[in-house]
Amino acid sequence: MSKSKNTDKKIKGHLGKHRIRLSGVNRLFWAGLVLLTILMLLAVLVPAFSPYSHTKQSADIQNAVSTLSHPFGTDKFGRDIFVRVWYGTRISLTVGMGSALICGMIGILYGSIAGYWGGKTDLLMMRAADVIDAIPSLLYVILIMLVMGANVGSILFGICISGWIDLARIVRGEVQRLKMREFSMAARLAGAGAGRILWRHLLPNAAGPIIVNLTFMIPKAIFTEAFLSFVGVGISAPNASLGTLIQDARSQMQVYPFQMLYPILVLCILIFSMNLIGAGLEHYMRQMEEG
Amino acid sequence: MFGYTCKRVFIGILSLFVLVTAAFFLTRMMPGSPFQTGNVSESVLTSMEEEYGLNEPVFKQYATYLSNLMHGDLGISFKKPGVRVSEVITRAWPATAALGALAIVLAAVVGTLLGIWQASTKKRLVKGGIFFSTMLGTGIPNFVIALLLMLFFGVKLKLLPIAGLTGAENYILPVVSLAVYPAAVITRLMRNTFQEEMNRDYVVLAKAKGLSWRRTAVTHILKNAWIPVLNYIGPAAAFLMTGSFVVESVFTIPGLGREFVNSIENRDYTLILGLTIFMGVTVIGINLLTDLLCAWLDPRVRRAYR
């Protein structure tokens, strides 16, 4: 969670610096941010303060329809779907933000090193990345899940095996491009070392593409987790993830379609809000480039 | 071009080797014996393991597996005795390949057209509409699309069949639910690159030559704008593979994806390993082909790649 606040602050700081007007582009960004904040609050607060737990079954209220006490109704074991949905959102957010954080750090570090030092180091590092990247990441994730068990940790691990490569390529390209710019030569003449040049001069100027890539990484990870849980390899019962919920409700799809539609709706809004933020930022970056 | 091809093929082979190795050792590391299902006695277990060569040292098993792999032998299923993994693949592969190929063609055509339309139109409504559709397309997971399509067209309207792969109309829903996401991505890519290329100086020169807008768009802009889209075909192939897991299990199609999901549920390790390797090879191969195609189209790629 702390990562998201951090990113937000970074984004705000970044936007604030350039004093941009509230154009259509930023409406996208802000709409996404508001949606995401609401979802995050619900995901944190609902499971914490609800009288029901996400695993407790009760035989007397199976397949109940929406009421005030159970806003989304209950499932075939009498569990409150409202709590389960927000609990699942928590897992989705953890996977999304966690993978963005880990992949972000690895990608930036790897890309910076390859781009800044160049030469043989770069050649070797990027070829290694090519090799890892050629293998579809889902296969890693599934194999890791089978070996390490179905939990959030192994999903994160699986996603992070190859999730950083795109970002590393972007960072490398940006560092290579910016390294040749005259201001970084001036920084070297001023006596700055590699660390300072990267941190103060190169990476801040590459912030745009990096942030955009990170925001798109989050929905991708959420996607993967939901998909795995849906297929039955992900988070397993009685824990609930959005994918699991959808899969569970599928058997009763024709009778109780709403048991399936609620988690679908939340999942879609979650991914949608991230995409809005990403698209808003992307537009903004392009406008900045065009001047 | 020759040097570039060699390098790419080399990377492809190396990736393949890494994949095989990783997949092999990971499946061997999975907890429990594959034959431990309830009331199997110890002696049966040992004899089973002997039969499959599981009592040998892991590295010897690995060497055997590799040498068998060279001859195209992926081993025998643990759970369905006597069924070769390669048989499963030859049986399941055509359905998956047909769905995937149809979906990627559909996605490429729709995506390219929508992307160009969005980039070149002046109507705000069209621009906004296409933008919103791509947001939806990339925002809704494919299994949700599959379920919703099935619920609406199959269950509610009863227009289209919801299971099996017997006739042409059976293809519609699976192909559409597979194609939505890549189509949205291609639209976005196409719009971005097309718009970027539209503002390049060479377009001004083409206009100054007296070429019509249509001609400029086709012979100059598209030639450059298509390259990033083509680059996406590799990842899209990987995506279709994952998509086939879902779509095949939702629409009960006897394809590779369903076999894979089943093999995971049954913990059928040789089958998992064999299918993983097969899918990995396919994706690596497609990646390689699109990379080579891009390099052939754009001489700068060849030059930049050391």
Next chain:
Amino acid sequence: MSLLRVEDLSVQFHDKDRRQEAVSHLSFEVCPGEIVGIVGESGSGKSTGMHAVLGLLPEKAEVACERILLDQREITPPDLKLADRKAVKAYERTMEAVRGNEIAMVFQDPLTYLNPTVKIGRQITETIRAHKKCSQKEALEHAEELLDLVGIRKASQRMRQYPFELSGGMRQRVVIAIALACEPKLLIADEPTTALDVTVQGQILELFKKISQEMGTAILFVSHDLGVIASLCRRVLVMQAGKLVEEGTVEDIFYEPRHPYTRKLLAQASKLQKLPENVKAGEPLLRIEHVSKFYTDIGYWKKQEKTEAVLDVSLQIGRGETYGLVGESGCGKSTLAKMVTGLLKPTAGRIVYEGEKKRLKYPIQMVFQDPYASLNPRMTIGDILEEPLLLNTEDSKEERLRKIEELLKLVGLTLEDAQKYPRAFSGGQRQRIGIARALILEPELLICDEPVSALDVSIQEQILSLLENIQKERGISYLFISHDLNVVKRISRKMGVMYAGSLVETGSTKEIYSDPWHPYTKALLSAVLVPDPWKARRKKGVLHTEEKKVEVPLGRGCPFAPRCGYAMACCFTGRPDWYQFEGRKIACFLYSEEHAGRRSGSMKMTSQI
């Protein structure tokens, strides 16, 4: 009767809420076969106006025009706000037939204007086939003839190449070939030589002259460079801030300018023509001794290739002196500069620096070429200036602030500017900030790598005099690098000429300019265009076919030999030594003892060419 007649053309740019008038009420005409020049500083609307004539401007530009007539035919662009779609479509259709066929255009940067993924041949033939009915084979034959006409050898081979495989001059020739494909009546050239080296520029101008004479094409030539205009045009239009301020024959404009702006432009240009006085040099501060730099390309199958950037360069810079280094792009002058600062390590030879600040990691500082790329856009001016102090000194916060203020004042800015980000400043101001940053550690030697070549002439002069004043005040030395011979002449007392990684001639600026000895120096100087039409016309140019890419040969032979008009057999087999005559040094066999004869101590060497 006029060929092209433009009446009352105005262009406005809409940028969100800003409206900017780029061209206002421009009227002019061009007669068949004449060469008309349009001159003005950047931002004067000269090329925007030309784009508007052909309807090439992007949609955010609002074009209003009374009338444009081509051969009495109307090609007036419709007013987008008032006209219906039909009128716009009809205009587009007429223009498609006009563009490339009757009016063709040549642009500034040939690299970006050629499609990088389409072969040269295709880019030419498609023009032909857009306007004439002919087979691909006929078009190809015609394209080959065109390439031959613009002076490209091995045309059929070139046609199969991509733009990035050609040199800058060749690319511009290709663009000209495209423009000539349908034998247009009018050729609009928008700064076609600005991105090119001087010697190449001369060749391209000769080509334009040839086209005008042989094909009778009228040429509308846009340039900021008065020298180019003087050597080529018969009639000149002067533009300032979107308006036409003066119009007349080239003689009228250059010898009897009436408008104050024209006078200002001419005064600036002629200021650069004066020769500097000789001065006595101080004791040596920097010695460069036999320095070479090789680059090795890495690749994993092929053998590692070696390319040379700098080969065996030696020179000396004295205290308080400005040393000018001249050479065309790719001759290795920037590599040499980086080696002097220590950013690059020389492969061979050594650089001895005698300054007092030797304890610093980089005692020699540098002013960069591009004022937009040399300041980090994410740091304030204060941060940028503070960085060297933070990393190299133990100054307190107040001390640092005081130094920053002092330097900002020195370069003509205020302390308030320290809060701002680079984008708040114009190009000239940014270059001042760059100078302040270079000076903040109080270096004794400053390297100026093309510090003014990205600036307008009037700003150039400001920066040059700022550099001179600083030198007077602080007594520092400059190594001043430029491709612009006028600028080097303006600021330096001693100079060296570089070609293909080697120094070919050194000496006092005055002597070299008035009497060049090395054949390359002579070629370079004769390519400089003076803003004086009579002098320019007296100069006889020779049109060569195709300039070679400057290749640095490995080891053997004089690098200039393949292009040299005086080359002898020995030039191809051995490298010339350095021959010294008083203050002058030269690397050319023409001055060797074998060639110029055994010399006695009292003999005075003169130019051998």
